[in-house]
Amino acid sequence: MKGKNIMIRATLVFCFFFVTATAVQAANSCRDCHENRIKMEALGYGHFSVTQQEVEEQSHMPATCNECHLGNPAESDGNAAHKGMARLLVVSKKGLAAGSSPRAYPLEYGTNPVNRISAVADKGGKKVKDASVAAISWHDKNPGTLSQDFSVMKKTCGACHEKEFDEFSRSTMATNGKQSQYKGWTDKKRGPHDCGPWFEGNFDTIQQNTAVTMSPESQRINQKACNICHVGCLDCHFNPQKKSPTDRSKGAHSFMKTPTSESCYGNGRASICHAGPEDRRRGAGYFGDSFSFPEGSTPDVHLKAKVGCLDCHESSKSNQTVGHATVKRQAQGSCVRCHAEAVKSHAASLHKNLSCEACHIQNVGGYQATYWGPGKMAGTATTYFKFKAYYGYMPEPILIKDQKGRWIPVKPFPMAVMNQKTSPFVPGLYWRFPAELPDLQRTDDAWAYVGLFGGLPDNNKALLWIQMDKMSHKLGKSRSCDSCHTLPDGTQIQEVTWKYSDPGALPFSGSHEVFANKDGLFIRKMQSEKINLEPGYKLSALAPWAYLKDKWQVRGDFSLPQMKDRNILESVQKNPGSAQKSGIVHR
Known part of the structure; x- marks a missing residue:
């Protein structure tokens, strides 16, 4: 029983x-x-x-x-x-609207590192790249704003990775901690910025100082364009790729625990994330090549050496106390791991007050001018369209002293925003973030306020400044001694050439000169071939320099230290190796 x-x-x-x-x-x-x-x-x-x-x-x-x-x-x-399902977002060029309906074809995977992943459409029975698509975003973004959707992240990634999600939510990346501090073009604390202000939540502030009427829709479109670059969990850890018959880890659901350097550059979804501020704005990026503007710039020497972003920039990969998704901007301390002798000898050399980048960055590309004026963003009329495609080269950076007296490389380029009523700034050089701030809250970027100028036939008045971001990448062979010391009084001169290729006008070429000496820094001799405008655009919006000419200048001592004994330069020119032996430069 x-x-x-x-x-x-x-x-x-x-x-x-x-x-x-x-x-x-x-x-x-x-x-x-x-x-x-x-x-x-x-x-x-x-x-x-x-x-x-x-x-x-x-x-x-x-x-x-x-x-x-x-x-x-x-x-x-x-x-x-499928109700309430989080889907991949295909962002349309028209209105930056995010479509999340099922697609007739899966994503395609190519070999171009910039546009490795693309949406495709049907054209006459053939698969073609969908020309209507502006961007691809993953499903942890809000389809209405294109920004991070923390509610979705908490229910998905955060459900299993609670600690990581909590740390990420408080990180600079997740909170858009740097860019969101730019409240408007005339914000006293941070000043105007090449990327523009943080439009969300600042409509009234920006409109108050704008001489023409702005529309809430244009403000929303401008913010959505910003949000495409700001990250969620999947931007760093999701790595979809073509399915492999031999490697079962490759496919549409591939992930990576440690983000690759490619993920920092958008991971094949156009020139977004750090690709924008590095290769596009600063013009001295890590990847260069097809990411650079103009295309084909020499990459950072560390790329070939397979030294990745997180090998130099401290993160939770190398220091668990840092917190998930926190990556330290300043990476100077990491140089000693591979270049101990150079770092030690540099500290005792004649050039000890120069940053490594000051000598080891050349041929700076990207923006050579940027102007914010009336135009169209994603098919919507906006008071603030960024006419940015003045792409070209500056042979060597201009060197300036940072807040701690160290010489750093910058690429000064002219900027303006139109239709401003007043300005609270006094002409001069400013730093975005004070030196006393800790590394995680600080940058070494500078800007110079020029003034508020009239004299334009329309889109009056123009607030002018000079963008001077510090450059840290595209490290390579050192620039020559002559590039700094040819002129005995320490004057720096760089001839800049560029080609404009944004909306508003047919492509045109031009040039200007950056001149820095003991009296100030001047952007002058601005000229171009004839500009043929497209219907509906004003010259003042996309090329205010045509009226303002050499207005971009700031007073101050921007000269390099004068050599006490120019015989040293002559001896080094005859015998370059003597500079290392004598302690002029590092070994």
Whole structure:
């Protein structure tokens, strides 16, 4: 009798687990559909066929479909099952609207590192790159704003990675901590910036000092354009790629624990994230090549050496106390790990007050001018369109002293924003963030206020400044001694050439000169070939320099130290190796 009872209990337990497992499996409509290729093809979405095993092999995580994508796996109806689902966002050029409906084709993977991932469309029965797409964003972004969606991140990534999500939520990256501090063009604390102000939440402040009427829609479009660059969890850790027949970890669900350098540059989704401020704005980026403007600039020497971003910039990878998603901007201390002798001998050399970058960055590309004026953003008329495509080269950076007296390289270029009423600034050199701030809150970027100028036939008045971001990448062979010391009085002169290729006018070429001496820094001799405007655009909006000419100047001593004994320069020119032996430069 006892054995019979044991058998009955065992049978009941088996039945319980069998029924429970069957119920769970039956409730998982995600797998019921997506693991059945025949069924998915019949629905017209065969490319969305995937098994739980494939996902786990590619992501290295045991998460189920709904744990990452939300939705309702208990519903068998397709619409009900997908309700509330977080989807990939395909952002249209028109209005920067984010479409999240199922696509006729999956994403395509190419070889161009800038645009490795692309959305495709059907054209005459053939797959072609979808020309209507402005950007691709992952499903942890808000489709309305294109910014981080913390509610989705908390329910998905944060459900399993609670500590990491908590630390990320408080990081500079997640809070847009630097750029969001620019409250308007005339914000006293931070000044005007090449990227523009943080439009969200600052409409009234910006409109108050704008001489023409702004529309809330244009303000929203401008902010969405900013938000595309600001990161969520997936921007750093998601690494989709073409499925491999030999490597089962490669596919549409591939992840990486430690972000690659490519992920810092948008990971194949156009020139976004750090690609913009480095290769585009500063013009001295890590990757260069196809990321650079103009295309083809020499990459940082560390790229070839396979030294990645997180090898130099401290993060939770190298220091757990830093906090997830916090990456230290200042990386000077990391140089000694590979260049101990150079760092030591440099500290005792004649050039000890120069940063490494001051000598080792040349041929600076990217923006050579930028102007904010009326134009169109994503098909919407806006008071503030960034006419930025003055792409060209400055042979060597201009060197200036930072807040601690160290010489650093910058690329001074003219900037203006039109239709300003007043300005609170006094002409002079300013630093974005004070020197006494800790590293995580500080940058070494400078800017120079020029003035508020009239004299334009329209879009009057123009607030002028000179952008002077510090450059840290594109390290390579040192510039020559002559590039700094040819002129005995320490004057610096750089001839800049560029070509304009933004909306508003047919492409045109031009040039200017950056002149820095004991009296000040001057951007002068601005000239170009004839400018042919497109209908609806004003010359004052995209080329105010045509009226303002040599107005971009700031007073102060921008000269290099004068050589006490120019015989030293002559001896080094005859015997370059003597500079290292005699302690003029590092060994």
